[in-house]
Amino acid sequence: MEALRDRPHTDRQRPDRTGAATLPSDGRAHNLSLVRQTLHSAGAMSRADLSRTLGLTRVTVSDLVSDLLERGHVVELGHSDEVRPGKPAILVDINRRGLQVIGMDLAENSVLRAAVLDLDGNILERVERSLSEETGPNVVHQVLELASEAVGRATATLLGIGVGTPGIVNADGVVTTAPNFEWKDVALRDLLQERAGLPTLVSNDADAAAHADHTFGGGSDDMVLVKIGRGVGSGLIVGGRRARGAHSAAGEIGHVTVGTDGGSLCKCGKTGCLETWMSVPSLERALAEAAASSKPDAAADVVLREAGERLAIALAPVVGALDLGEVVLSGPRELLEGPLLNAVQQTLLERLLHQDPSPVSVRLAADAQDIVLRGAAVMVLWNQLGVA
Amino acid sequence: MEALRDRPHTDRQRPDRTGAATLPSDGRAHNLSLVRQTLHSAGAMSRADLSRTLGLTRVTVSDLVSDLLERGHVVELGHSDEVRPGKPAILVDINRRGLQVIGMDLAENSVLRAAVLDLDGNILERVERSLSEETGPNVVHQVLELASEAVGRATATLLGIGVGTPGIVNADGVVTTAPNFEWKDVALRDLLQERAGLPTLVSNDADAAAHADHTFGGGSDDMVLVKIGRGVGSGLIVGGRRARGAHSAAGEIGHVTVGTDGGSLCKCGKTGCLETWMSVPSLERALAEAAASSKPDAAADVVLREAGERLAIALAPVVGALDLGEVVLSGPRELLEGPLLNAVQQTLLERLLHQDPSPVSVRLAADAQDIVLRGAAVMVLWNQLGVA
DNA sequence: TCTAATTGTTAGTAGAGTTTACTAACTGAC
DNA sequence: GTCAGTTAGTAAACTCTACTAACAATTAGA
Numbered sequence: 001m002e003a004l005r006d007r008p009h010t011d012r013q014r015p016d017r018t019g020a021a022t023l024p025s026d027g028r029a030h031n032l033s034l035v036r037q038t039l040h041s042a043g044a045m046s047r048a049d050l051s052r053t054l055g056l057t058r059v060t061v062s063d064l065v066s067d068l069l070e071r072g073h074v075v076e077l078g079h080s081d082e083v084r085p086g087k088p089a090i091l092v093d094i095n096r097r098g099l100q101v102i103g104m105d106l107a108e109n110s111v112l113r114a115a116v117l118d119l120d121g122n123i124l125e126r127v128e129r130s131l132s133e134e135t136g137p138n139v140v141h142q143v144l145e146l147a148s149e150a151v152g153r154a155t156a157t158l159l160g161i162g163v164g165t166p167g168i169v170n171a172d173g174v175v176t177t178a179p180n181f182e183w184k185d186v187a188l189r190d191l192l193q194e195r196a197g198l199p200t201l202v203s204n205d206a207d208a209a210a211h212a213d214h215t216f217g218g219g220s221d222d223m224v225l226v227k228i229g230r231g232v233g234s235g236l237i238v239g240g241r242r243a244r245g246a247h248s249a250a251g252e253i254g255h256v257t258v259g260t261d262g263g264s265l266c267k268c269g270k271t272g273c274l275e276t277w278m279s280v281p282s283l284e285r286a287l288a289e290a291a292a293s294s295k296p297d298a299a300a301d302v303v304l305r306e307a308g309e310r311l312a313i314a315l316a317p318v319v320g321a322l323d324l325g326e327v328v329l330s331g332p333r334e335l336l337e338g339p340l341l342n343a344v345q346q347t348l349l350e351r352l353l354h355q356d357p358s359p360v361s362v363r364l365a366a367d368a369q370d371i372v373l374r375g376a377a378v379m380v381l382w383n384q385l386g387v388a
Numbered sequence: 389m390e391a392l393r394d395r396p397h398t399d400r401q402r403p404d405r406t407g408a409a410t411l412p413s414d415g416r417a418h419n420l421s422l423v424r425q426t427l428h429s430a431g432a433m434s435r436a437d438l439s440r441t442l443g444l445t446r447v448t449v450s451d452l453v454s455d456l457l458e459r460g461h462v463v464e465l466g467h468s469d470e471v472r473p474g475k476p477a478i479l480v481d482i483n484r485r486g487l488q489v490i491g492m493d494l495a496e497n498s499v500l501r502a503a504v505l506d507l508d509g510n511i512l513e514r515v516e517r518s519l520s521e522e523t524g525p526n527v528v529h530q531v532l533e534l535a536s537e538a539v540g541r542a543t544a545t546l547l548g549i550g551v552g553t554p555g556i557v558n559a560d561g562v563v564t565t566a567p568n569f570e571w572k573d574v575a576l577r578d579l580l581q582e583r584a585g586l587p588t589l590v591s592n593d594a595d596a597a598a599h600a601d602h603t604f605g606g607g608s609d610d611m612v613l614v615k616i617g618r619g620v621g622s623g624l625i626v627g628g629r630r631a632r633g634a635h636s637a638a639g640e641i642g643h644v645t646v647g648t649d650g651g652s653l654c655k656c657g658k659t660g661c662l663e664t665w666m667s668v669p670s671l672e673r674a675l676a677e678a679a680a681s682s683k684p685d686a687a688a689d690v691v692l693r694e695a696g697e698r699l700a701i702a703l704a705p706v707v708g709a710l711d712l713g714e715v716v717l718s719g720p721r722e723l724l725e726g727p728l729l730n731a732v733q734q735t736l737l738e739r740l741l742h743q744d745p746s747p748v749s750v751r752l753a754a755d756a757q758d759i760v761l762r763g764a765a766v767m768v769l770w771n772q773l774g775v776a
Numbered sequence: 777t778c779t780a781a782t783t784g785t786t787a788g789t790a791g792a793g794t795t796t797a798c799t800a801a802c803t804g805a806c
Numbered sequence: 807g808t809c810a811g812t813t814a815g816t817a818a819a820c821t822c823t824a825c826t827a828a829c830a831a832t833t834a835g836a
Binding site for chain 1 (some may be wrong): 408409410411412414415418419422442443444608609610612622624626627629631632633634635636637638639640641643644645646656658702703704705706708709710711712713714738739740741747748
Binding site (some may be wrong): 059 | 835
């Protein structure tokens with residue numbers, strides 16, 4: 001009988017924890033995120049304010065806050081100068097100066113970009129690396145080098161690295177296919193994570209842009225962001241969450257056939273793909289032709305209007321089926337603003353059930369230049385802090 | 389000092405609980421749901437099996453199960469007859485015979501239908517009420533009467549009532565608009581809840597159908613179900629959750645313009661709406677014309693093929709943008725099966741980026757007759773038991 | 777100066793899940 | 807038949823989380 005005590009014959013439970021059951025500590029983690037979220041979006045406030053906002057007791061909030069103080073996620077800012085009876089409140093805020101994030105944008109033409117950002121999405125430092133026809137592992141090498149360089153520029157604790165890349169990215173941060181770079185199943189997230197020793201998140205560039213606009217822009221919980229560059233991609237937010245799709249390919253609308261009346265031949269082999277109308281190279285080619293015509297201005301207008309119409313034709317079923325509240329375009333302002341945007345708006349309304357007020361608003365994304373960098377940063381904030 | 393004790397001067401915390409913070413009891417509720425879900429989908433098993441599946445300890449699972457036994461949600465089925473060393477297991481299963489649900493389908497033509505269902509979605513009892521041109525409050529009255537009748541037919545504890553209704557339904561179970569019944573802001577959920585004294589859930593009929601197919605059918609987490617009846621509606625599952633939309637109108641695709649080549653005039657005032665091609669009345673009208681032509685069979689084939697093509701044209705951008713894995717059609721089998729379904733499949737592939745294997749499968753929903761009833765029941769199961 | 781109001785903390789408690797250690801009950805080998 | 811090994815289920819004690827109760831600190835206003 002005594003021998004039993006010597007063996008570690010405990011029944012070897014919980015080998016994996018795959019069941020996704022909720023432990024008390026999961027609830028705690030959620031509540032910690034709520035505190036960070038509240039401070040991030042509403043700004044500095046006292047523990048008592050947090051208590052009222054979250055519906056937790058002051059005691060619990062105090063405990064959560066002291067936990068976050070220890071981790072460096074929040075800081076005390078001294079007494080509030082509000083004039084009120086009672087003990088003066090101590091303001092608490094998320095540690096805006098002491099935490100930073102790396103964002104990377106691999107979707108630009110012939111340049112890889114990275115930046116150090118603060119928690120509000122402001123860009124503090126930029127680093128770049130120009131690409132000249134490199135492909136495959138060479139680009140991966142450049143990305144890793146660039147990431148290291150960006151990490152070196154940080155002036156505060158780094159929460160992690162976010163990346164927006166062209167191509168299809170699965171939930172594990174593996175770039176399944178990226179034709180531009182000739183990538184196939186590149187485990188970008190794991191490579192970066194190992195190199196930099198920081199939590200890393202990788203998404204498609206348009207998805208990152210959608211995150212950015214959802215957070216810093218209008219913020220409808222049902223929206224699509226269409227990113228017009230070398231190709232055409234999009235990121236969808238459905239019910240406040242990013243749509244990923246059955247094969248991680250949600251948002252890939254560049255090669256959807258538009259309309260029922262033919263169109264140009266696409267490099268993918270079909271005719272009438274959205275990209276043949278909407279991509280920046282396609283638009284610039286058409287505009288060049290227009291400039292050579294007898295009425296250059298009018299011809300250019302027609303080109304832009306038609307592109308906008310085509311986009312709206314492709315988007316209308318999506319907007320209608322998902323009841324999206326916002327359509328956001330991101331790309332070169334000089335191409336998108338004006339005739340093109342107006343055509344999108346008008347055609348969209350023509351093709352949807354008329355309503356008053358209009359169920360969907362169409363606009364350009366602010367700050368198209370840096371939207372992927374900021375979106376990549378947002379992904380890290382969400383993941384590491386649970387901050388919206 | 390003593391006076392203080394008389395007043396309830398405790399600091400009046402938690403007035404609302406709107407903050408959505410997570411309490412330990414929320415975690416408990418979640419784990420109870422997980423047990424029910426697991427038993428419902430995987431069938432009877434022992435506490436030890438549950439422990440391994442969920443990743444909770446046997447002790448905790450025992451506690452959860454005894455709680456559910458008390459509530460009548462699960463039952464013990466006696467010893468397992470598996471031949472294994474060790475103490476024989478006691479099988480536990482969700483209380484399939486002791487719990488029932490009411491499902492209602494208000495979207496049929498000129499008849500209101502209700503049924504008593506068991507937890508597996510089997511229909512045990514049916515009740516109906518025919519409608520003859522009634523509208524507005526009269527229909528509401530009929531619905532309430534029918535619900536009471538159905539409740540009376542139940543032979544076990546009722547978990548609640550689920551309703552699939554035509555029209556747009558918001559998150560509070562208010563039917564914002566339902567043209568067929570001339571309803572406007574009818575608080576159907578609250579009315580039923582009060583009348584029957586049971587938890588009630590109301591959704592659009594196509595959304596209910598999507599729930600049914602998602603649960604009992606193929607079960608892709610990214611799918612669309614298109615319901616073809618008097619009109620055309622759809623229900624979307626994106627990332628495993630139902631898309632609701634910015635104005636609770638997700639899935640309303642009947643009046644999206646299809647293609648770029650005109651079409652018939654729709655009663656909504658536009659031309660080329662999907663409904664003018666796809667609804668059952670439209671199809672039957674076109675088939676009648678075809679029957680009168682010189683080559684009736686060939687003409688009918690053309691009608692069905694063209695309808696399928698139009699649906700695919702509208703769906704292609706949605707399937708592409710959301711990367712849906714399944715497209716499911718629900719409606720009269722004699723119309724949808726064959727040429728129409730084939731045309732949908734073919735056109736969809738033509739208009740999407742070619743891939744191997746095909747990224748999207750197209751099929752008919754099983755049991756179109758009762759799909760709304762079953763979907764309505766599923767909604768209750770989800771809500772009351774947390775069962776998938 | 778006294779009262780009321782407000783913030784934040786300490787002390788103690790209830791609930792949820794865990795670890796540890798047990799009993800019950802069975803298979804299979806000797 | 808007996809015993810080792812295995813599996814199921816339970817009881818007790820511990821940890822973690824959030825709660826209630828009570829209090830000290832601090833200020834505005836009568």
